[in-house]
Amino acid sequence: MTTSGFRPTHVVPQQGMPAWEAPDPARPTVPLDPLLPVRLVERRGDWGHVLCSNGWSAWVDGRYLVAVPQDPPLADGALTTVTDPRPLLGRAEQALARYRAAVEELAGGALDGETFRNRTQGLRIGVVVDGESMWIYDPAQGRWLYGDGTRLSTYAADDPPTTTQNTGARSRAVTPDGEP
Known part of the structure; x- marks a missing residue:
C-alpha cells in the first residue's frame, strides 16, 4: 500500500x-x-537514492531502475493541440513500412550495411x-504528442519553445524572453 501523495x-x-544503506558497496541492506x-x-x-512508498529509503544501482511514464499533460496545459491524430499515425506507418522494407532487403542480402544506413538515414519514428493512451513522435515538428484517441497535445519537444517575429522580408526565431 502506498502513502497518500506518493508518486x-x-x-x-x-x-x-x-x-x-549508503552509496558504499560495503554497507548492504535488505534487497528491494x-x-x-x-x-x-x-x-x-x-548510485540512485530511492524512497519507497512506506517511507523507507535505500541506495541502489540507479542504472537498473525502470522509469515510470509520467502522466500526460492536462488539456489546458498543452503547448499546442492537433485535433486529428490520423495524419500523424499515417506518416508513422509509412516510415515504419520504409524501415521494415529496408530491413527485409538487408536480411535477404539485397542491401549491404552502407546502403541500409543511407536508405534509413533521417527516418525517425516513435509510438x-x-x-486508450498514445504517445507519438512527430519528426517534422521535433516533438512528442500525447493522444487520447480523439486529439493530440504536445507532451515534450526536442527544442525549447520559440515564437516567430516577422521582421519584414524574413522572419527569425525568438525565445520566450525575446532573445534571438
Whole structure:
C-alpha cells in the first residue's frame, strides 16, 4: 500500500535488486522486492537514492531502475493541440513500412550495411500505445504528442519553445524572453 501523495518515478526491475544503506558497496541492506514502486530522489554517478512508498529509503544501482511514464499533460496545459491524430499515425506507418522494407532487403542480402544506413538515414519514428493512451513522435515538428484517441497535445519537444517575429522580408526565431 502506498502513502497518500506518493508518486513513484521508477519501479524495481522484475528480478528485484540489491540495496545499500549508503552509496558504499560495503554497507548492504535488505534487497528491494521485484516491481516495487520507488521515487528516485538523488543520483551520485551510477548510485540512485530511492524512497519507497512506506517511507523507507535505500541506495541502489540507479542504472537498473525502470522509469515510470509520467502522466500526460492536462488539456489546458498543452503547448499546442492537433485535433486529428490520423495524419500523424499515417506518416508513422509509412516510415515504419520504409524501415521494415529496408530491413527485409538487408536480411535477404539485397542491401549491404552502407546502403541500409543511407536508405534509413533521417527516418525517425516513435509510438507507444497503452490502452486508450498514445504517445507519438512527430519528426517534422521535433516533438512528442500525447493522444487520447480523439486529439493530440504536445507532451515534450526536442527544442525549447520559440515564437516567430516577422521582421519584414524574413522572419527569425525568438525565445520566450525575446532573445534571438
